Amino acid sequence: MENNLFLNAAFSQKTERPPVWMMRQAGRFMPQYWEIKNKYSFLEMCKTPEIAADVTMLPVDLLDIDAAILFSDILVTGEAMGGDLSFTQGVGPKFANPVRTQADIDNLNIDCLDRLQYVADAIKVIQQRLNGKIPLIGFAGAPFTVMSYLVEGGSSRDFKLTKLMLHNEPEMAHQLLAKIAKVTAAYLNLQIEAGVNAVQIFDSWAQALAWDDYKDFSHRYxxxxxxxxxxxxxxxxxxxxxSSVFAPLMAEAKPDVISIDWNVDLLDMKQRLPQNIAVQGNLDPHILYADKPVIKERIHRLFERMKDTPGFIFNLGHGIMPDIPFDNVKYAIEVIKEYRY
Incomplete structure (x- = not known):
């Protein structure tokens, strides 16, 4: 690998500067993304290896980041298991056949890896294009988050139906989560076999859960x-x-890196975690709307706080918003790459 910064930091080794990649870095804030998106549906983009590779490479070519992340979606596992998935502009993902009964859970297929082969194919194309320049991150949605979309039938503000299943039908909830977990582990291993250099598990809606529910219905899986x-x-x-609340519990699952949101002091959280667990984060993405001197000052403030702390990957506390100016994202990455400890 020409650039090992990300992998070294992920394994808690010292680096001369923090490596940088950003969640949703291959996304809607880039005009070049829209040039592709206007020709294809979102699922076509995910399922056509050459197009998925084109989108994955956009931030590599335009932003010069230290790690690429596979262009895909957290819900492809739910679709492979039998979910009727669609994406509508301005609405988001929808499952036309929500999972709400025992029969619905029984009907989900866990022997479905062949339906995800397009992801492995995309990884191979991307790695040919990266040609050993930087690492490629694969990913999957965490069981609770995927479950919430399957049960609600799409995005939700209050997760009412999902929580009703957790509380009124916990055995059913555990059956559903166990099925998703089995598929997710196999899917991530498929990505590893296809050639990704790291993997990330996204539990996008974990903050909806109380501590005990997070422990029983998310962390466990x-x-x-x-x-x-x-x-x-x-x-x-x-x-x-x-993660600013759940990180000490997340550490018990033994990941190499925990990605931290912006609601906590990052050094304080790092010191509360086992030494061999790196941290990733934790700039508030809204900072990237601000004027450039503010962006630079906030990045430097974070870096000075984390100085002499091995195992730190710069990222946002969540993904880039679609209307953040591209020029601001590019500037932030330039500031990061010029920095030296």
Whole structure:
């Protein structure tokens, strides 16, 4: 690998500067993304290896980041299991056949890896294009987050139906989560076999859960997935919205890296975690709307705080918003790459 900064930091080694990649870095804030998006549906983009590779490479070519992340979606596992998935502009993802009964859970297929082969094919194309320049991160949605979309039938503000299943039908909820976890572990291993250099588990809606519910219905299944990964030389990143609360528990699942949101002092959180767990984060993405001197000052403030702390990857506390100016993102990355400890 020409640029090992990301992998070294992920394995808690010292680096001359923090490596940088950003969640949703191959996304809607780039005009070049829209040039592709206007020709194809979102699922066509995900399922056509050459197009997925084109989108994955945009931030590599335009922003010169230290790690690429596969262009895909967290819900492809739910679709492979039998979900009727669609994406509508301005609405988001929808499952036309929500999972709400025992029969619905029984009907989900866990022997479905062949339906995800397009992801492995995309990884091979991307790695040919990266040609050993920087690492490629694969990913999957965490079971609770995927479950919430399957049960609600799409995005939700209050997760009412999902929480009703957790509280009124916990055995059903566990059956559903166990199925998703099994598929997710196999899917991440498929990505590792296809050639990704790291994997991230996204629990995008974990902050909706109370502590005990997070422990029983999320953390337990993430720990199970991580324990089943072929992770030799492959760092595993655990991300959830709410990591400023849940990170000490997340550490018990033994990831290599925990991605931290912006609601906590990053050094304080790092010191509360086992020494061999790196941290990723934790700039508030809204900073990237601000004037350039503010962006620079906030990045430097974070870096000075984390100085002499091995195991730190710069990222946002969540993904880039679609209307953040591209020029601001590019500037932030230039500031990061010029910095030296």
């Amino acid at each position: 993430i720990a199970e997935i991580i324990s089943n990964l072929n992770r030799k030389d492959i760092p595993v990143i655990s991300f959830c919205k709410g």
